[in-house]
Amino acid sequence: MPEKTRRACPLCGAHAERARTLLLAQGAPLLSCACGMMYLEVQQQESDLAEYSDYVGNFCNRHDSLLKAGAYAARSILDGLGSVGSLLEVGIGVGALAQQAKARGIDYWCVEPCKELVQLACDKQLIREEKTLICPIEESRLPRERFDAVVLNMVLEHLLDPVLALKIALLALKPGGMIYLEVPNSRLFTLRAALRRRLGMTAFMSGHINFFTPVTIKECLALAGMQESHTRIVSNFRRGEGEAMVSFYKNAASKLKVIDGILRRFPVDEALGIAAILCCYGRKARR
């Protein structure tokens, strides 16, 4: 691999040479840094972008059912944020949070690099064009100290520089404002990768380049300048999503003895890396 394409640790900045290789994912090393961060060494490739486009196409076809499925989680997020007048979302997904924010009369803004997703949400009148920035967060010119809350739902695991993205989001947040983010929980990553391979699955979802644990996501928030933060492990299974997925993998897993033994010791969703997420709240310092 040419030197210039190698990625340093997105958390502590240590050179990739100093990290340990956990496994090879499609021939590219997945590294574990001495600071505890796990990350893919490669930059995003053309093929990954094509795959993302397929993913978005899938969104479009199943938009109404996905919107319905995401409603409960979106309401939980807003309940957790308490009373907010204005909210910025980074990465809109199917627009579930936009829909719930609108129902509560919240002044909702968003940053979303994917034109197709923006068009879809505009067509369904979930978001407003004049309150939408179509670009990556790193290139956005957001108003300073404008929002009561910023939400990044399943975003940081995709970004080359998650700390930079959080720093930019923090600038847009009012002093004392709240940030909320979700990332997949990678606490049992190596166990999970081995189990998933035994089940004929890829080690992790395509498009993910950063793999956070409760410890490293807290560090990421601190590095971005968040004064206080709170992280908890949540299962989407319990939030009424992914139930069918969990039972599918549980059935598959029960056919493999070694996996069955492990699953008696760990929660099935966390061990297999499905529907296991880290939910983090942070508050920006008051002046």
Ligand SMILES: [Zn+2]
């Ligand atoms: Zn590191």
